[in-house]
Amino acid sequence: MMLIARYGVTWLMACCISACTYIPVNMNPHADAPLTPISLDLPRYMGRWYVIASIPMFDERDYVGSAALWTLRDDGDIDDAVIGRKHGFDQPETRSVFRAHPEHGAKNSVWKVRPLWPFEFIVMTVYLDPDYQYTVRVTPDKAFAWILSRRPDMPVETYQAILLKLDDMGFDTSRFRRVAQLPEPAGSAGSPGSDVVR
Template sequence: MRKAVLAGGVLGTTILMAATALVLRRRPVGNKSVPEPAKPVDVKRYMGRWYEQFRYEAWFEKDLDAVTADYGLNDDGTVTVVNRGRKGGPGGRIKQSIGNAKIEDTATNAKLKVAFVRPFYGDYWVLDHGDEYQWSIVGEPSGRYLWILTRETNPNPDLLEQLKNRAQEMGYDLSSLRNTQH
């Protein structure tokens, strides 16, 4: 009995230390007033491959380039998420994470919860997107994370400038924006 209590205490302490480490390495807030999503999302049109153009650097994407996100709609209405990137530049070693998302706001389909390690879900908000789903700006309510995605690997520089301006209009600080190399 004493060993079980001791093991439970060690496990609890380990979990507390891990949670503290995660909180301490949270990045600064880049937008103190994240807006609600600008328009509804057609989930079927959102599916497929997206190329990350810009992001706020996060510990789980540290030093990754050539980042893609592939979304696939499952029969039960959830979404399979496959994120890939290359460590150390576009020719570097591939790093991949596979997760699952569920739609939280079925009125707009713009707010999802994504888990790469269950049962821990994070917010994923499609804040704005092109009418033809050629680009997307993704964030979450804390304002610590931001991703600017396109359907093309290397889109027109004018479009990229417009997307940065749109993110800034939504209240995002562009000084922390990292350009993803492809």
Template sequence: MPHVAQVDLPRYMGAWYVIATIPSFPERHAYNAVESYAMRPDGKIQTTFRYRNGSFGAPVKTMHPVGTVQPGTGQAVWGEQFVWPIQAEYVIAYLDSSYRTVIVGRSKRDYVWIMARSPTLAPQEYAQLVQKVASLGYDTSKLREVPQQWPEPTP
């Protein structure tokens, strides 16, 4: 999986809305999915994945993997540890220069995430990102657009 040349980690930190994904098992019915990153004092990246399962009114679920940047990758390849000792591959394959949109993939091309700093994208911008996902070797027919509704409705 190709990765971007360099990532400014402090600039990358913060919240990213999941716009579309070829989802992993836990997120296959996610609504209002948001992935947030924060630098830890030990240099690792505390990740919080927050979503509602199946509807906007479902309870919020969270996961808290820890990212470890792989040396020599321009800070664009991480290991995301959900359970010790296994680290899932996390490759920043595309990142626009303004740090507004990102594509995160894996070498197996089994999962991919299109994320943005805002909960929605213009249709043309979304289509361009889907085309980039296809150029990375993914079957884009497997992409699932993640429903986003903000502010969140009250149950």
């Protein structure tokens, strides 16, 4: 989302201290609208997805170059890996891998992610373009979300169109934060005013 694997232990910690964790009130007038999972071809959905922007969990906020890497297992579950670099591109890449169980009766897009037995949390797909190039994964309470791309960049018009869809779904789009994917100097492609989001 973003992405899914790094949530692991920190998601569990977040659940345990949720009373002490500040999540802004969602002021979107559609905040209470239920989310509808979309249907997807699970094998085609596998592979690497770059995190273009997210409503991040607290452990994701200092990461750059974040990506999700999903691998379908022989038993039908998914090896759910999150890759990234904490504090900057000069830092070593980290990787965490957990297991996700897709609910096949829920169009393959609702996954139970297990960070630590017996704890699980739900992440679902609410948007996927027909060419499987862009997708959005979210938690059902709309507290966290991830805009993902097969490439480490995204046209600004595509990004804005996805934000509009999420606004219609009831997300507080002001909470989305871009995730740097390339170590670029100021004024280069991907900086404010350019035609790609990186």
